[in-house]
Amino acid sequence: MSDDVLTVTMNPAVDHTVRVTEPLRTGAVARTDDAKFDAGGKGINVSKYLTALDVDAPATGFLGGPFGRMIRDRLTDDAVPNDFVTIGDRTRLNTTVLGPEGEYKINHDGPTVSEDEVETLVERVRARDPDRLVIAGSLPNGVSTADVDELASAGDWETAVDMGGASLTELDASYLVCKPNREELGVATGMAVETTADCVAAAQALRERGFEFVVASLGPDGALLATDSGTYHAAALPVDVVDTVGAGDALLSGFLAGFARGESERTALRTGVTVASRVVAASGTSVPDFEGVFETRDDVGVSTARP
Ligand SMILES: O=P(O)(O)OC[C@@]1(O)O[C@H](CO)[C@@H](O)[C@@H]1O
Numbered sequence: 001m002s003d004d005v006l007t008v009t010m011n012p013a014v015d016h017t018v019r020v021t022e023p024l025r026t027g028a029v030a031r032t033d034d035a036k037f038d039a040g041g042k043g044i045n046v047s048k049y050l051t052a053l054d055v056d057a058p059a060t061g062f063l064g065g066p067f068g069r070m071i072r073d074r075l076t077d078d079a080v081p082n083d084f085v086t087i088g089d090r091t092r093l094n095t096t097v098l099g100p101e102g103e104y105k106i107n108h109d110g111p112t113v114s115e116d117e118v119e120t121l122v123e124r125v126r127a128r129d130p131d132r133l134v135i136a137g138s139l140p141n142g143v144s145t146a147d148v149d150e151l152a153s154a155g156d157w158e159t160a161v162d163m164g165g166a167s168l169t170e171l172d173a174s175y176l177v178c179k180p181n182r183e184e185l186g187v188a189t190g191m192a193v194e195t196t197a198d199c200v201a202a203a204q205a206l207r208e209r210g211f212e213f214v215v216a217s218l219g220p221d222g223a224l225l226a227t228d229s230g231t232y233h234a235a236a237l238p239v240d241v242v243d244t245v246g247a248g249d250a251l252l253s254g255f256l257a258g259f260a261r262g263e264s265e266r267t268a269l270r271t272g273v274t275v276a277s278r279v280v281a282a283s284g285t286s287v288p289d290f291e292g293v294f295e296t297r298d299d300v301g302v303s304t305a306r307p
Pocket residue numbers: 011013014015039040041042045094107136137138139245246247248249285
């Protein structure tokens with residue numbers, strides 16, 4: 001394993017996951033003894049999953065306030081290397097409610113980051129000089145897509161991005177990987193994404209806008225990989241889904257872990273789907289057991305996909 005992957009989470013979050021046994025009702029107090037707190041945010045999740053998959057994947061970005069300290073402590077306790085820029089404002093807390101009628105996810109907008117803090121982050125990334133950079137998650141106030149382009153272009157690294165569809169349309173630098181979900185594919189391309197064939201067309205269109213690989217997460221419909229050698233569809237593995245939070249991060253992590261191991265594009269896609277299937281079977285964004293991932297990835301069916 002040679003490549004190191006530095007992840008950048010501009011807008012980390014403590015992930016608060018609670019399970020309630022009764023449907024939520026207005027005006028009523030829902031009580032639970034089932035709550036957990038994970039260090040979260042998309043890039044941080046990628047660092048957690050990649051570290052567990054034996055890839056050197058330190059995490060950076062912005063942290064501040066009590067939730068920021070909680071995330072830093074948790075990552076350090078879990079042996080996930082981290083080097084965040086401390087900001088004056090407070091890192092957010094995001095909540096997932098798992099109830100009998102499904103999953104609710106509430107994400108806070110997050111803190112405001114100053115220009116100086118952004119510049120410190122760019123310098124931090126330059127000093128680390130990774131082989132690959134992953135920039136993932138929403139942008140807090142004060143950070144723009146121009147800053148994302150600056151990070152992607154500030155060194156010789158290859159960059160993967162995972163951000164909202166509207167942000168994807170504003171990026172100008174060249175990127176190795178883009179990891180949209182179905183909705184982001186639609187927003188980024190303005191195309192219909194009802195069927196898997198629609199998603200194939202949208203992934204190919206997005207690729208032409210400057211992403212070498214588009215890895216799209218389609219939930220129960222599996223995942224797509226658009227490359228210059230073709231577009232491939234991977235079926236989802238049959239698992240009991242506890243919650244879907246972190247599934248896209250896991251797909252990207254598995255794909256990048258495959259890349260770091262020198263796997264072919266299709267095999268890296270299979271690894272991504274296998275890693276994602278482990279993550280959705282565990283609650284919150286904690287790291288599940290990845291034992292046997294590289295031995296069982298061939299269970300994922302991959303076929304050539306056309307629009
Ligand atoms: O608000 P963003 O930055 O788009 O997403 C943040 C988030 O929902 O993404 C992760 C799951 O992918 C969670 O750890 C975290 O709460």
